[in-house]
Structure formats: C-alpha cells, structure tokens
Amino acid sequence: MNLLSVLVFSPLVAGLIVLVLPASLQSRYKYVALAATILQVLLSVLVWVRFNPSLGGVNNEHTLQFAEKLSWIQLNVGGDSRLQIDYFLAIDGLSMPFLLLTSLVMFVAVLSSWEITTNLKGYFALFMLLDTAVMGVFTAMDFFLFYLFYELMLLPIYFLIGMWGGVKREYAAIKFFLYTLFGSVFMLLIMVGLYFSVQDPLTGDHTFNMVHMMNPANYVDGSLFAKFSGQLLLGIPARSLAFIVLFVAFAIKVPIVPLHTWLPDAHVEAPTPVSIVLAGILLKVGGYGVIRICYSIFPEAALGYAWWIGLIGVVSIIYGALNALAQRDLKRLVAYSSVSHMGFVLLGIASVTAEGISGAMMQMISHGFLSVMLFFLVGVIYTRVHDREIANFRGLSQLMPQYTFFIMVAFFASLGLPGFSAFIAEAFSLTGAFKSAGVNGLIPRWMALGGSVGILLSAAYLLWTLQRMFFGQLRLSGGEPWRLLLTDVTIREKIALVPLAAMALLLGILPGVVFTQINTSVLDLVKLVNP
Structure with missing residues (x-):
C-alpha cells in the first residue's frame, strides 16, 4: 500500500465526491x-508508528522512508539528454511530524466548518484541495512536485478568504495572494x-531531485x-x-517582520476554519x-x-509581542502572537x-496545536455574538x-508555562542560541536574551487579556441578549x-515523543550545514 499517496490524495477524492453529489x-x-480527515489521522498515526527514527536520511535517498518514486514526465531534449520529472514522495524525521500535525489540524478545521x-x-471542495496541497508539500x-503543491495552496486559500471571509475579504485575499506569489x-x-x-x-x-541537490558531488562543474x-x-x-531569494519566499509564509502584514489582515477577514489552517x-x-x-x-x-x-527572528519575537499587546480585537491579538512565536523558529534554526533546530521543530509543532486551539476558541465566541472586541467582554x-x-x-x-509544549520548544530554541554564541559564534548572546524578553511580553498580553475578558464582574456590551447567546462549549466543540489540549500537555511532559523521531535527521542536517 502506498501510504503517502493515499495520505496526500484521499482528500482530493473526497472533494471530487462532494462535487458530484447533488445539491439536495x-x-x-x-x-x-x-x-477524509479522520482517514488521514489514522494513516498519519500508522506512519508515525511504522517510522524508523534511527535511519535519518536528510541527504541520503536510500534512507528515506515510505518512498514512492515513479517516472512522471519525460521529454527528449536532443542527443542522449532528456528532461525527467519524477513523482517522488518520501519522508524523514524533518517532515514526518508535520503529517500528523496537518491531519489533526484539518480534522479540527472541518469540525469548525459546521458554521459555514x-x-x-x-x-x-476547495478545502479538500487545500488539504491535498499541504500534505503534498510535506512529502x-x-x-518540481514540491513547487506544484506549494503553488496549489494559493488557489483554495484565495477563494476561501475571498468568498467566505469578512467585510474586507477581497482586500485580504488579494494581499495574501500577491505576497505569496511574489516569492513563488x-x-x-x-x-x-x-x-x-x-x-x-x-x-x-539533469534532475529536480532535492536529495541530489543536497549532494555537492552531483553539481556540474561551471554550472550556475x-x-x-x-x-x-x-x-x-x-x-x-539563490539562498536569499528562497529564504524570502519561505519567510513570507512564516511570516517574518517586515513581510508579515498579510497575516493579521488574512486572519481577521478569514472564516475560523481558514484561520485555523493558516496558523496551524x-x-x-x-x-x-x-x-x-x-x-x-x-x-x-x-x-x-x-x-x-x-x-530577523529576534525582531519578529519582540515586534509581534508588542503588537499583540496593543490589540483590541482578540483574533488580531492571536495573529500577532503567531508572528512572535514563529520568531523562535528562526532563532533556533x-x-x-x-x-x-530541535527546538525550532518542536516550536512549529507546538504552535500548530496551540494556534489552532486559540483561533477555534475565538471562533466560538464570534459565532455566538459576532463580536471579538476584548473590551466588550468581562467576567465570561x-x-x-x-x-x-x-x-x-x-x-x-x-x-511557555512549564509542563506544556511551548516551554520545551522555546527553552530548546534559546538553549541552541546560547550554545551557538559559545561554540560556533554564529549568533551573539544578546539575541538569545532578546528572545527571552519575548517570553515575558507574551505572558503580559495573554494574562492581561485573560484578566480583562474572563474575570471580575460580568459585563457584556450586548446586554441580556448576549447573556443568552453565550452558551458554554458544545459536544462538537469539545x-x-x-x-489539541491533550497534545499540548503530552508534548510538554513527554517531549521525547517528538525528539526521538526527529533527532537523527536533525543531527544529519547540522552535520550537513556545519560539518
């Protein structure tokens, strides 16, 4: 059974089924x-269980796992030369955790779509197409195949924001599309x-094989x-x-300061399920x-x-946190917190x-679960009273x-409270930054200290928001109608x-669940970059 192909294309099949089903x-x-998302979760768990973390394989095609390689596009270009593009899916420790993250996030996003x-x-149909594109990127x-899936993500997100978003949905959708297309x-x-x-x-x-691109021996002498x-x-x-261009293309997605401005607009205007996918x-x-x-x-x-x-990582951490501290809209606050938290990824890398790098990987996985949880919770309130203004709620x-x-x-x-996943992620990212200052001297200690300041700022804006909205005497700007509408979480929401809460706790108490799976690949990457 070609597990990765089923994992990637099962949502596409579900989308086609949706298209052929009658409107009745x-x-x-x-x-x-x-x-489709439940099937993905089950398949991702199966991949996790069967994955051998000892193989590594960052730049070794023979140690990649669940590999599926077929000749896809062939074209003779003269003489003995030909253009060949392969259908090549495989995973290692750097990609495997994102399969489970993606499947769980998509499951939650579909549950959130009940409000559409x-x-x-x-x-x-668009949502299932987006699911396929994201899974394809990680496998x-x-x-060429990576780029195809990467570009394929643009189309469904553009329409999901532009057609089902808020008042300024067209502006947010076009801004997201143009920013991402610029890098692509x-x-x-x-x-x-x-x-x-x-x-x-x-x-x-000549080849598009990324593993061959990582091997210096495969480069043609005198080539660009x-x-x-x-x-x-x-x-x-x-x-x-080339490094700078590719970094900017991916950094727009992270996003880094100053290429982050599409994110708050997209989050605020996007429907809750799309915000969940964007952040998660x-x-x-x-x-x-x-x-x-x-x-x-x-x-x-x-x-x-x-x-x-x-x-760039430190600036994103502090700038994102300061902006979150100034927000009045709860969803915009969570969006700027994502800018801050993703800064730890760059600092660790x-x-x-x-x-x-282990801390950066853990931060991406941890933030995936936590940001999804936060945007889902914001959506719960917004669905009930169509308001997200922090000052309009008290004593919830x-x-x-x-x-x-x-x-x-x-x-x-x-x-970053100890016992939760973000604590482990940020602690390892900062540990790597401090170690780098003392061992290879790539980044100075003041950058690690700057990251620590970001943790203090995140505590400030999150605790202040918690105090203002949920404690004290009950006061709602909508009065008695809001009191009746603001019911507690339903079974579907639970x-x-x-x-999501269980994963945040599990990875905080047993981080080895992730670290064991990624460790060999991370060590291979460190050796490749800094031999």
Whole structure:
C-alpha cells in the first residue's frame, strides 16, 4: 500500500465526491470531508508508528522512508539528454511530524466548518484541495512536485478568504495572494537554475531531485549553482543570491517582520476554519521550506547569513509581542502572537545546533496545536455574538466555565508555562542560541536574551487579556441578549478542543515523543550545514 499517496490524495477524492453529489445532499458534504480527515489521522498515526527514527536520511535517498518514486514526465531534449520529472514522495524525521500535525489540524478545521452555511459544495471542495496541497508539500522530494503543491495552496486559500471571509475579504485575499506569489515566482527561477546545475549520478540527466541537490558531488562543474561557485549575479555570489531569494519566499509564509502584514489582515477577514489552517499549517510550510530547501541545498550560505536570520527572528519575537499587546480585537491579538512565536523558529534554526533546530521543530509543532486551539476558541465566541472586541467582554468565566478552562489551557501553554509544549520548544530554541554564541559564534548572546524578553511580553498580553475578558464582574456590551447567546462549549466543540489540549500537555511532559523521531535527521542536517 502506498501510504503517502493515499495520505496526500484521499482528500482530493473526497472533494471530487462532494462535487458530484447533488445539491439536495448538501447536508452530507461536511461528513464526506470529516471522513477524509479522520482517514488521514489514522494513516498519519500508522506512519508515525511504522517510522524508523534511527535511519535519518536528510541527504541520503536510500534512507528515506515510505518512498514512492515513479517516472512522471519525460521529454527528449536532443542527443542522449532528456528532461525527467519524477513523482517522488518520501519522508524523514524533518517532515514526518508535520503529517500528523496537518491531519489533526484539518480534522479540527472541518469540525469548525459546521458554521459555514453558504455554497457548501464549493467550500468543502476547495478545502479538500487545500488539504491535498499541504500534505503534498510535506512529502514531495522532487523540487518540481514540491513547487506544484506549494503553488496549489494559493488557489483554495484565495477563494476561501475571498468568498467566505469578512467585510474586507477581497482586500485580504488579494494581499495574501500577491505576497505569496511574489516569492513563488522567484523560487521558480532558482528551481530551474538548480535543475540545470545538478545531474542524476546514475543517468547523467539533469534532475529536480532535492536529495541530489543536497549532494555537492552531483553539481556540474561551471554550472550556475555549482558548489561554492564563484559566479556573481547582481554582484552577489550566485549561491548566496539563490539562498536569499528562497529564504524570502519561505519567510513570507512564516511570516517574518517586515513581510508579515498579510497575516493579521488574512486572519481577521478569514472564516475560523481558514484561520485555523493558516496558523496551524501554512506558517509551518514556511519554516519547513527554510530547513528542507534553503539550509539543506545551500548550507554554506546558511552559515554565512546565520547572524541575519537570528536577528530577523529576534525582531519578529519582540515586534509581534508588542503588537499583540496593543490589540483590541482578540483574533488580531492571536495573529500577532503567531508572528512572535514563529520568531523562535528562526532563532533556533539560525543557531545551527541540534538543540536549536530541535527546538525550532518542536516550536512549529507546538504552535500548530496551540494556534489552532486559540483561533477555534475565538471562533466560538464570534459565532455566538459576532463580536471579538476584548473590551466588550468581562467576567465570561461565570457564563462559560468550560470555555474558560480551555482558554486558560491555551493561554498558559502559549506563554511557555512549564509542563506544556511551548516551554520545551522555546527553552530548546534559546538553549541552541546560547550554545551557538559559545561554540560556533554564529549568533551573539544578546539575541538569545532578546528572545527571552519575548517570553515575558507574551505572558503580559495573554494574562492581561485573560484578566480583562474572563474575570471580575460580568459585563457584556450586548446586554441580556448576549447573556443568552453565550452558551458554554458544545459536544462538537469539545471533540475538537480536547485532542489539541491533550497534545499540548503530552508534548510538554513527554517531549521525547517528538525528539526521538526527529533527532537523527536533525543531527544529519547540522552535520550537513556545519560539518
């Protein structure tokens, strides 16, 4: 059984089923989508159980796991040369945890989609297409196939925001599309340059195989991106420029300051399920791309720009936290908190240490669960009273005690309280930053200290919001009608929230569940970048 293919394309099949079902059965669409995500969760668990963490395999095709490789596109281009693109799916420790994260997030997002009431056929078909695209990004090992899935994510998100979003949905959708497309166009140029620079060691043909792109021996002498090439483009070494272009393309997704401005707008205008996918998965695609492609294919450039990457991480941490502190809209606050928390990912990656990269991986996984939980909880209130203004609520714990419990778990976990996943993630990211300052000198200690300040700021805006909205004397700007509408969490909402809270707690108490799976691949990456 080709597990990865089933994992990737089962949502697409579900989307096609939704399209062919008649409008008279539109109440069934959500159950078709839910069944597809449940199947994904089960398959992801099976992959997790059968995964062998000792193999590693960051730059070794033979140690990649669950590999599926078929010749997909072939074209003779003259003489003995041919253009070949492979259907190549495989995973290692750097990609495997994101399969389970994606399947769980999509499951929660579909449960959240129960509130969607218009044009259900189009909505669920686009949602399933988005699911396939994201899964494809995390499993593709051919750059052309990766790029295809990466671009495929744009279309459904554009329409999901533009058609089912808020008042300024068109503006938010276009802004997201243009920001992401800007980076993708230049990524295409680098991809083509790499194709003509790398040869398959067996056939001698040029290749899009990302594993071959990581091996210096496979580069053609004198090619544009030959290892440590001295060729200049715009006065910059070709490989350094390629690294910068690819980093910017993925950093838009992370997002980093100052390329973050699409995120708050997209989150505020997007419906809750799309916000859940944006925060829980799409931001991780950016971090994953930096690790998988930028660092693995251009390791010498990664070392050369480590200081700047660390600086961008620290600026994002502090700037995002300060903006969150100033927000009045609860959803916008959570959006800016994502900018801050994803800064720890860049800080950990910049350290090029096993501790830092492990912490960055854990931060992406932890933030995936916690941001989904936060946006889901914001959606619960907004669905009931169509208001997210923090000042319009006070004393909600008296009306919604179970909801308050879940929001407290999400807030305390997000601020890095010991016992929760974010504490482990941020602690390891900072440990890697401090170690880097003392061992390889890539980033200075003041950057690690700056990251620590970000933790204090996150505690400030989260605890202040908790105090203002949930404690004290009950006061609602909507008066008695709001009191009647603000009912506690339903069974469906608990089904979505309990697994997210459990994962945040499990990864905080037993982080080895993740670290064991990723450790060998992380060590291989560190050795590749900084031998």
